[in-house]
Amino acid sequence: xxxxxxxxxxxxxxxxxxxxxxxxxxxxxxxxxxxxxxxxxxxxxxxxxxxxxxxxxxxxxxxxxxxxxxxxxxxxxxxxxxxxxxxxxxxxxxxxxxxxxxxxxxxxxxxx
Amino acid sequence: xxxxxxxxxxxxxxxxxxxxxxxxxxxxxxxxxxxxxxxxxxxxxxxxxxxxxxxxxxxxxxxxxxxxxxxxxxxxxxxxxxxxxxxxxxxxxxxxxxxxxxxxxxxxxxxxx
Numbered sequence: 001x002x003x004x005x006x007x008x009x010x011x012x013x014x015x016x017x018x019x020x021x022x023x024x025x026x027x028x029x030x031x032x033x034x035x036x037x038x039x040x041x042x043x044x045x046x047x048x049x050x051x052x053x054x055x056x057x058x059x060x061x062x063x064x065x066x067x068x069x070x071x072x073x074x075x076x077x078x079x080x081x082x083x084x085x086x087x088x089x090x091x092x093x094x095x096x097x098x099x100x101x102x103x104x105x106x107x108x109x110x111x112x
Numbered sequence: 113x114x115x116x117x118x119x120x121x122x123x124x125x126x127x128x129x130x131x132x133x134x135x136x137x138x139x140x141x142x143x144x145x146x147x148x149x150x151x152x153x154x155x156x157x158x159x160x161x162x163x164x165x166x167x168x169x170x171x172x173x174x175x176x177x178x179x180x181x182x183x184x185x186x187x188x189x190x191x192x193x194x195x196x197x198x199x200x201x202x203x204x205x206x207x208x209x210x211x212x213x214x215x216x217x218x219x220x221x222x223x224x225x
Contacts, residue, residue, distance in 0.1 A: 006154075034213070043116075043202070043216040044155070089154060099145065099168040100214065104154035 002027040004092050006103025013080050014111050021106045023090035024072040030092040033066060033073045034100075039086045047088075048075070080110045114139065116205050118217035126225050130191040133220045137184050137205030143167075144186040145214070146178060149200040158201075161186055190222075198224045 003026040013019050025033075034049035050057045050064045050073065057064050061080075066073040077084055090103040117136040125131050137144050145160035145168075157170035161180035178188040184205075190197055200221050204214040 009152075032212075036214075036216075043218050044214075045216070046213045049213070091155075099157050099160055099170070101157065102147075102155040104152065 002030055002092055002094075002101040004090060004101045004103045006090050006106060008106060009104065010107045010109075012109045012111060015080060015082060017080055019075075019077045019080050019084070019108055019110075021075045021088055021090070021108070022072060023074070023092075023103050024070075025092040025101070026071065027092065027094070027101075028068075028071065029094050030101075032093045032095045033064070034091050034093075035064060035075050036089045036091065036102075037086045038089065038105075044089060077108075080108075082110050082112050084108060085110045116203060116215050116217035118201075118203050118220050120220055121218065122221050122223075124223045124225060125193050127193055127195060129193050130189060131193060131222060132187055132189045133201055133203075133222075135186045135188075135203030135205075135217060137186070137203075138207070138215055141205035141207050141215070142184050143206040144180055144184060145204050145206070146186070146188050147202045147204065148172075149202055149219070150198075155202065158188065193224045195224050198222060 006023045031052035036044040037047045038044040061078045063076040087105045089105050091100045093100045119134045143162045146158040147155040160168040164180045175191045180186045200219040202219045203217045
């Protein structure tokens with residue numbers, strides 16, 4: 001089955017700096033890669049996703065890049081703000097009703 | 113549109129007991145999946161149901177089971193509880209595309225003593 005690895009497990013940045021979280025996957029058939037944000041005590045929520053036919057996607061301060069050859073994808077958050085503090089999970093799926101495989105999460109702390 | 117609803121939100125059980133958790137998906141969503149969340153382990157997939165059929169199953173022992181009803185509501189059951197079953201159990205529903213966003217409930221936090 002698929003194996004998704006996520007690094008780092010914890011990340012602290014100063015407010016205004018950028019944060020990068022990286023994930024690797026093993027199944028070359030995976031074609032959908034979402035990122036979820038889970039604030040303390042709340043449910044995970046989708047913040048951005050990318051499909052295998054796209055190399056990069058951006059939404060305001062958040063961007064995701066995908067390298068299919070190397071089987072890795074990354075989340076980039078620019079101009080970080082305290083409200084970006086949360087746990088971020090990457091995931092991979094083959095789509096079409098197949099299950100999602102999640103990384104172990106990155107706890108991001110933005111220091112004011 | 114109401115979100116994914118999970119009940120109960122919190123429960124405490126003792127070893128050897130069994131527990132049933134319930135999940136009501138977003139109206140119109142036919143796919144419901146269950147995840148176990150523990151510190152350091154992330155979200156581990158338990159199983160996924162679509163139109164009352166289990167479509168995918170994760171690597172959990174047979175003590176973990178589930179089902180889905182005709183109204184898409186789903187239940188999961190854990191029998192013979194162990195201390196290691198203490199976790200947040202998240203349910204997620206998915207819409208018609210089946211390739212897109214998972215909508216999570218707030219979870220059921222199970223503590224096994």
